[in-house]
Amino acid sequence: MTRGVWGWITTVDHKRIGILYGVTAFVFLLVGGFEAALIRLQLARPDGAVVSAGTYNELFTMHGTTMVFLAVMPLNAAFFNYIVPLMLGARDVAFPRLNALSYWIFLFGSLFLNASFFVNAAPNAGWFGYANLTAKQFSPGANIDFWVISLQLLGVSSLIAGFNFIVTILNMRAPGMTFMRMPVFVWMTLVTQFLIVLAFPVITVGLILLLFDRFFGTNFYNPGAGGNPLLWQHLFWLFGHPEVYILILPAMGIVSEVLPTFARKPLFGYPVVVYSGMLIGLFGFGVWSHHMFTVGLGAVVDSAFAVGTMLIGIPTGVKIFNWIATLWGGRIRLTTALWFALGFIAMFLMGGLSGIMHAAPPVDMQQQDSYFVVAHLHYVLVGGSLFGIFAGLYYWWPKMTGRMLSERAGRWNFWLMFVGFNVTFFPMHFLGLLGMPRRIYTYAGGLGWDLWNLVSTVGVFILALGILVFIGNAVASLRSAAPAPADPWDGRTLEWAVSSPPPEYNFRNIPTVHHRDELWALKAGRAPVEAAPPPPREIHLPPPSFYPIVVAAGVVLAATGALTHLALVVAGALVVVFGAYRWAFEYRSSLGGGLRPPSDASPRGLRGQSPRSSGPR
Amino acid sequence: MTQHPPVRTYLLVAAVLAVITAVEVSLFYVTVMARFLAPLLIVLSAAKFSLVVMFFMHLRSDHRAFTGLFVGPLAIAIAIILALMALFGAFVVARP
């Protein structure tokens, strides 16, 4: 393994890329959290004066965009990267260099978005950037340009990762791992990747039209010239609703791994959980206009989308029953991971219920654009996605770092976050019903909103304390905690069959799978223990590559050019082309005109390793 | 490696494609057909589309997984086009 910084820059190892995703995304979680804290400070009292109206607009826009694209999605990506190949019994993803490319474009795109702060032009039209607010006429600065271009970059990153993981999951399952033996986390990852590759092109087009409006004077969203701002809303929510499932399905997958492990009982109704996940993904493309009930699309359209939205609640509810039934009668070990999973079920249930409420258009007419919707989306996104991610963090931390986390600190972590979260967001239901609109930078006293706003702001600090406890726990664990065994939780899936952290090549011999809960079956003697084949003399791993970061640098250079000078666009494009060609011929040229490398000439073979960690056999 | 059709099939498919294109363009000029022009043309281009996908892209004989990866998204895309057209009133026939 190449060491040092260079090793990380050129790495194509899915585990390292997973860690890069995780660390970067966690930093952006803190950034987004800081923005949220400023928002809440501003709203703590009537007539707040912490920030100006303009800054407030930038804060909520950047907060939403950061949390969705730079925190929750890449935190999920960290688990996809690290865990999915291990669960599949694979040595890496299908396209290791593309995997590195996804990460670098994500990193550069995130930095690009946040660079807007330094030139005083942070995006300010909300995370869904409704048309007309984003028109050049009303927003002449570079704010929206930063937003459009960085979203395009992040989209490219997600799309590349999407293709990569679809192929990885379909095509790199260990022998014997049929689809119905795949861990649910892998299943939910697969559905998520399909949602990504199908939903992101739609917003790409929406953003292209916006870009043309702003850069080249077209009138796609300009009603003055016959254009229709509603087209943006449709394209955005055609992407946006699948996007909310992109954010939640991985958490559902994590919880479906954590619950059976700590209830010591197989997941209840595995096929139902899988099929309902697929149904949710498919229905997700047919309900987007529930975000547009107040637009006035007409009774027929509203009714159709209301029915679709309520239908989608069914597979969602089914899953909740499955999780509860998994716990029922189990021999439960209340670890922190399980606490977070339980928190997920409870909070996601509440978010789902408020969702069903505004699935009814008349109700939504009251709630749209009020703090009630803010409460809903945070119950599903924080109480749902983020709690799921924390369950995953506590569950897989030993695997990823080779160290245990403190369970005592974990308990504090969970309860502080749980209480803080509810104190922050539950009152927002009241605020919304009391008529407080979202996205106002201040309000007059005496409207009945004062108390709940103050309570909500207090909650943020409890929540932040919980995150601090996590950071402390993590640092202490990396510094001095006891080394983690290969299988600290009596796990069911293949990642627990290898050491913690796993060796670079994951599995000495690719395992053969006979059961859905393969490791349990093995440990209980229910799976055939075959005589281990002789360990391979060497294991081929993809060699490190410099070109992913070169291509990503070219892409971001071109993006920078779009805001500054055309010459930079050309330069960036040239770097991309150069990088892409060197990439394509990286192996061919080193072989001097040959075709395929002889199979024993791996640039990075691992010869004669002692079987430090044996596979599941 | 999957079995690809022989060159003769390719030539035949190309000939059919050329003929359909010729028919399409001539239909455009036949004004009596104006009322049925749109549906006819859509059927004809769908035929061309399928020929290329089935024979030139080999989906007819290739693994089903590839068909799934392509046709599923295609169906969603078509559904979305139709839905958006409906939402924007493209199918509302203006009464004289």
Added chain:
Amino acid sequence: MTTPHEAVIGSTGLDHRKMGVWAFLGSECMFFGSLIATYLVYKGRSPSGPTPHEILNIPLTSISTFVLLMSSLLMVLALAAVQRGDALGARLWLFGTPFFGMIFLGFQVYEFATFVREGLTLQVNLFGASFFVLTGFHGAHVSVGVVWLLTLWTLALRNRLTRADALIVEIAGLYWHFVDIVWIVIFTLVYLIQ
């Protein structure tokens, strides 16, 4: 293109790269689908001209459509040649395909220039905007395909494209045919059904 590790036949017995390209093409359906939807939604909504009726040149575009269609034939011939190990055929058709692609692009450049001269621009009305964006992105896809195929052609010229590499030709072909079928749709929906 070929790497020791990415050229793996996976658990479905299929090649990673080919499967990846099919997934990509599925995603491209959504991309072009959204562009086409935009065009159709705005059809007839421009407050002022020029209109499609006034400006589209059917004879000219019929020819370029035909050229692109035939480039797909050359593409499958190229693939068949590489699969047979027919070096000469590979060189010929791997040049012919992008060459036809370039003819198509030439037509498109001429068409765009004429339209602009006749007053249809990105800015003038919704038809101009949605027409140029839709066909322009298609043209960009053709250009990428041309560069890709010419790269393969240079490999063939240097005898570095053998039967074992048929798959990378097939993958380029899948992309190329996809671009062709998108044009089949555009030609009908934009040009013929006005």
